[in-house]
Amino acid sequence: MENWVSPLSTGGLLSIAVGAVAVLLVAIIRFKVHPLLALIVVSAVTAFAARIPPGAVLDVLVEGFGTTLGEVALLVGLGAMFGRLAETSGAARALSDALVARFTEQRAPLALGVVSLLFGFPIFFDAAFMVMLPIIFTIARCGPGGGGEVGASAGVRGDGVGAAVGRGCCG
Numbered sequence: 001m002e003n004w005v006s007p008l009s010t011g012g013l014l015s016i017a018v019g020a021v022a023v024l025l026v027a028i029i030r031f032k033v034h035p036l037l038a039l040i041v042v043s044a045v046t047a048f049a050a051r052i053p054p055g056a057v058l059d060v061l062v063e064g065f066g067t068t069l070g071e072v073a074l075l076v077g078l079g080a081m082f083g084r085l086a087e088t089s090g091a092a093r094a095l096s097d098a099l100v101a102r103f104t105e106q107r108a109p110l111a112l113g114v115v116s117l118l119f120g121f122p123i124f125f126d127a128a129f130m131v132m133l134p135i136i137f138t139i140a141r142c143g144p145g146g147g148g149e150v151g152a153s154a155g156v157r158g159d160g161v162g163a164a165v166g167r168g169c170c171g
Helices: 010-029 035-049 054-089 091-103 105-120 125-141
Strands: none
Touching: 010 035, 035 054, 054 091, 054 125, 091 105, 091 125, 105 125
């Protein structure tokens, strides 16, 4: 596959890519197909549409998925570890208290949004969200009645950043 050249033009390949993204979105959103299953099927059909030799399609899919999933899994795993570390060490509670003290209880969602935005700039959304989750839930748990209303907004930038939470305080 290293020396393989597609018989299709650049425009043809771009059209296939745009069509594949459209089919993927319709399958997931409209027909509620599981995203991983939809991604696998659409990727295989796209490979055949791009005229990749049938014997090489499986190798191309495995290589592409393996590289992508390996990188994403590493980011999410590290993000979850740092988030858990922040929670167990008390850093999440300390940061929550500081945010509420500086921004007040009424503006805690704004504070979380700003911190998430700044924190998420250098890393992917998945990892940033996993790190911010303990802080978000700490503020939400401290709300009136002990539960707090939690609503998350995420994905402000293309690579995703941002998380905001409903009411709650830890003062």
